[in-house]
Each structure stands twice: as C-alpha cells, then as structure tokens.
Amino acid sequence: MEYKAPKEAYKGMVREVTIGKGEKAMKVGGENILPFHFFDEGSLPNPPRFALEVLDMEPAEKTPHLIEPFGDVISDPIKWAKKCEGFGVDAICLTLVSTDPAEKDTSAEMAAQLVKRMLAEIKKPLIVYGSGDEKKDAEVLPKVAQVCAGENLLIGPVQKENFEAVGKAVLDNGHVAIAQSPIDINLLKELNVKLCKFLPPERVIIDPLSSALGYGIEYSFSLIERVKQIGVITKDSMTMMPIIANLGAECWKTKQAKENKTQGLLWEGMTALSLYLAGANILVLRHPETLKSIKETIGR
Amino acid sequence: MIIIGENIHVIAKDVSVAIRERNVKVIQGLTKEQTQSGAHYIDINVGPMKKDTEETMKWLVTNVQEVTDLPLSIDTMNPIAMEAGLKYCKKRALINSASGKTDSKAQMLPLAKKYNCGVVISVMTDKGMPPEVESKIESIMDTVSYANELGIPNEDIWVDPIILPVSTAGEGQNIAVGNLEFIKILQDVLPGVKSTVGLSNISNGVPAHLRPILNRTYLVMLEKNGLYSAIADPLDEELMAFMKGELPAIASLIYRTMEGEEIDLAPLSQKEVAYVKTARVLMAQSLYSDAWLES
Numbered sequence: 001m002e003y004k005a006p007k008e009a010y011k012g013m014v015r016e017v018t019i020g021k022g023e024k025a026m027k028v029g030g031e032n033i034l035p036f037h038f039f040d041e042g043s044l045p046n047p048p049r050f051a052l053e054v055l056d057m058e059p060a061e062k063t064p065h066l067i068e069p070f071g072d073v074i075s076d077p078i079k080w081a082k083k084c085e086g087f088g089v090d091a092i093c094l095t096l097v098s099t100d101p102a103e104k105d106t107s108a109e110m111a112a113q114l115v116k117r118m119l120a121e122i123k124k125p126l127i128v129y130g131s132g133d134e135k136k137d138a139e140v141l142p143k144v145a146q147v148c149a150g151e152n153l154l155i156g157p158v159q160k161e162n163f164e165a166v167g168k169a170v171l172d173n174g175h176v177a178i179a180q181s182p183i184d185i186n187l188l189k190e191l192n193v194k195l196c197k198f199l200p201p202e203r204v205i206i207d208p209l210s211s212a213l214g215y216g217i218e219y220s221f222s223l224i225e226r227v228k229q230i231g232v233i234t235k236d237s238m239t240m241m242p243i244i245a246n247l248g249a250e251c252w253k254t255k256q257a258k259e260n261k262t263q264g265l266l267w268e269g270m271t272a273l274s275l276y277l278a279g280a281n282i283l284v285l286r287h288p289e290t291l292k293s294i295k296e297t298i299g300r
Numbered sequence: 301m302i303i304i305g306e307n308i309h310v311i312a313k314d315v316s317v318a319i320r321e322r323n324v325k326v327i328q329g330l331t332k333e334q335t336q337s338g339a340h341y342i343d344i345n346v347g348p349m350k351k352d353t354e355e356t357m358k359w360l361v362t363n364v365q366e367v368t369d370l371p372l373s374i375d376t377m378n379p380i381a382m383e384a385g386l387k388y389c390k391k392r393a394l395i396n397s398a399s400g401k402t403d404s405k406a407q408m409l410p411l412a413k414k415y416n417c418g419v420v421i422s423v424m425t426d427k428g429m430p431p432e433v434e435s436k437i438e439s440i441m442d443t444v445s446y447a448n449e450l451g452i453p454n455e456d457i458w459v460d461p462i463i464l465p466v467s468t469a470g471e472g473q474n475i476a477v478g479n480l481e482f483i484k485i486l487q488d489v490l491p492g493v494k495s496t497v498g499l500s501n502i503s504n505g506v507p508a509h510l511r512p513i514l515n516r517t518y519l520v521m522l523e524k525n526g527l528y529s530a531i532a533d534p535l536d537e538e539l540m541a542f543m544k545g546e547l548p549a550i551a552s553l554i555y556r557t558m559e560g561e562e563i564d565l566a567p568l569s570q571k572e573v574a575y576v577k578t579a580r581v582l583m584a585q586s587l588y589s590d591a592w593l594e595s
Contacts, residue, residue, distance in 0.1 A: 190591045234587075
C-alpha cells in the first residue's frame, strides 16, 4: 500500500502587516501554516525579516567586538543606520535609549526630529523603539508618531500602562504598534484585546519579550510557538498578529557574549535561530556578522 | 448540590481578627447568614493553627453550633486542631481534609473512623499534585483503598480533585478541563464515593469583580458532570439560584458550550453572552485573559 503523508489544513491565519510606505514598504506575516510546516496545506508568503539595531546615543557599554563594525559611526545614529543598510538588512530598528530619564532624558521633540531625519536618509523601513520607560514613552512615542505622520512606522513598545496614549497616536497618524507584554500569554492577549478596541488588529505586531540563550530563551520560544498555535490552529483573533523578536540587546547584555567575539556571535546567532524556528516574523539583531551567518545558515 | 459555606475562613481579615479577639458576634453573624442562604454545611477554616489550638476550636465550634443546626466541616491540615474541633461537633461532621500524603494517612484518616464522620480526601500525594487526570485517578484509588482498609466506607469519602486557578499562564485552563473530566469518570472508578471541590480557587488571581461569574459557570459545569458538593459562597445569590435550577436557560447555554457547540452570540442577552464566553474559557476553547468578557 502506498504511504500518504497526512496533510493538515488550518483555519486561522497570521495577519499580513505592511511596514513603511512606497518603495520602502515591507510585508510581514500572512502565513496560514505553523512555522515552516511547508508540508501542510497553506503557505508562508513573507519570509521572516531581519533588522539591525541602531541606538540614538553612543552605547555606554563598550564591548570592543560589538562596537568594532561601527567604530567610525557609533556616535552618529544616521550614519550608523546607513552603514547597517550596507549589510543587507530588511529594516532598521532605532532604539531611543537616550530618552530614558535614567540616561540623558532627551526630549520627545528631539527624539522625534532624529527619527524624521533618519527616515529621510535611509531606504529601508524603520522600526522605532522607545526606551521602555512607560511614562516617558507615553510622551516620546506619540510625538514620533505625529512628526512622522503617514510614514507607517513600526512603533513600540506599547505596554499595558501606556497603550491608550501610544495606541491612539499610532492610529491617528497611520503607523503600526508593537504590543509588548512580559512573557505571559494571558497578559499578551489581554493587551491585544484592549488595544484592538480602537486600533485595527492589522496595525498590531506582538513583542512577547525575547530572552537570550541561557537567560530564559525557553520561555520566549514556547510563548512564540504557543501564540502561533493558538492563532493558526484555533483562530483566536487576538493572537493572529505577526511577532517581532527583539533579541540583539538581550544577547549582548550577557557575560558570555561580552567575553569574546566568537562566543558573542554564536550567542546572538543561536538565540536568533531558535526564535526564528519558533515562528518570529521579524528578528532584531545587533551584530552584522550574526546577520551574515544566520542568512548563510538558513540559506537564502 | 451540597453547598459547604466557605465564609468562616481565617484568610478573611474580619474572621482572623474575630477569632483572635473572641468576637462571638462576627462568627455567629456569618454562620446565620450562610444558614439562611441555604448552605448545607458550615466550613470552619482555621488554617494550620499553631497556638491555643484546643481552646480556640472549642470556642469556635460551640459558638457556631449555638446559632445553626447545620453540620460542620472542620477545615485544617493540623490533625490536633482537627481532633479538637471534632470532639465538640454535635452533628456528624466532615473532616476537611486528608490526602494521600504519608502524614495525612497516618494522622488524619484514622480520625474519620474514630469520630465516625465524613472525610474529604484530595488527590495530593507525597510527590505533590498528580499532573494528569489519569495520575489523579490512580492516586485517589490508592488513598481510597487505604481508607477502606481502615474501615472507612466509600459513602463517607468526599474526593477532592483540587481546583487550581484558570488564569495560571499555560496550564490553568487545561487543568480546569481535566478536573471536569475527573469528576465525570469518578463514579465509574470508585462507585459510591462523594466528591467536593474548593470552588473559588478557580478564580484566584482574577480581578475581584470578575470572580463570581467564573465560580458560578464552573460549578454549573461540574454539577453537570456529577459533582456532589462544593465549598463555595452561599451568599452569592446567583450561584445559589443556579443550584436550585432557577436559571435553566443560561445553564443550557453552558451545557451546549461544554459539548463543543459554537453558539451564535448575536441573539443572546449581554448576560447570556458573558456566561457563554466564560464557559468557552473554562473549556479551553478560547485562550484566557483578564479581558475574556470583552473579546
């Protein structure tokens, strides 16, 4: 008797979300299969995308092998971003760390102007992360959204403490929100439910928080896996959003990554590869050599 | 459904203060309220109770019995406090609770024989909480057969599968479904045993105003599967209305959800929609979040 492999068909589908506009536009998500289940009924129309992270200030932590590729541009975020484009990224991720009250407390207006200038200079779509300070982000991110109105940026993190202020600005100015919750599927869904009361779900991307190898990656892995399963298999509307794994900074915080270059690249690479396999749709890295080796590994 | 009134509970601040200050009025007030609301037992939960055990138990049991004719459920893990309470019970009491742990089998279970009373036995063992329905069944069969050997008949055993919060990330919903299954098959594996649950634990960790609907829906579901009794809040009028069969339309919506029917929410009232959504969460048909009624 001839063997016939079983073929699953799913009822749910990850929403296809567009980031950036015009020539810069990039689509993510859109799959109606579990990650890489090409043997099942359905497709993955948009392969996972890779971004490199740029900081809006010279990093305080100067790990030589992390700084090295950007040595000459490390104090100029726009040049830094342009250099990243040369490494074959799909998007640039600008993190406004300097706006953190514990850092330089840069004003919302100054931060927004930097985003606007960078937008004019780069050819790739732009992801903008605030400092993560939920109060300051509630000032900075709406200002960024206003100043760059209509540019369809991917803006976050939108957290449960500031989703109203940031989400509203994202909606009014035509952008996409990154909804972030602390590695907990129930809280993740709750935030999406609340956010989607006024923001269309096609304008939301999930950041489940990505932990580095050895620092809780198991939790991030199974959470991403579960979000995909619940979205694609059970068609839960509030988990059918693409996922961003912002892992570069987490990896380079670790003692192991700082110790030496080979180990650092492997640390970031293995973390990225794992979350890629779990189903992340956008992966944010720090080191261009990690990007290169990941792309070689997945062979595209 | 036998309701064991849960309101005399040492975790409640007014109760612990009342016990410490020997305030008869508070304790008797709670007893009367629960009796009038239709409870069948009064639970006296004193926690581990490390000091003045004998004297406190005597004070509590005597004063509660002064204002109610209901039997008592003595709720403590401490066998000394348990025996101190049982000594003063006028009606056939309930030991709440024993388990499959070595200590409990040695010290708690014999009290059921000695005082000729009912005993709640949980699925807990020395290894902790059995993770799956099958292992819960195995563990309770072991403990029940041990109790039988001590001379405690199945009719006096109230099996407790241990309810955990549905909101626990990851496993909470699956455990809720598993416990429904456990109650459903219990009579087949241990004919004649009774069953009980600590109902409000299902909604532990959930915002306070959302807890009652979870408790009520879950009790309706458990009753459908054959649950005999629950430690619950008899002062929740809607909960008691369900148990008296006064809300058959909503109960039927809950049953249909349990059977996997995809009920059209459009023609339903807001209240009916809330119960269907809650039943879906408790059946793990939709992922739990604190905003489950809003999505």
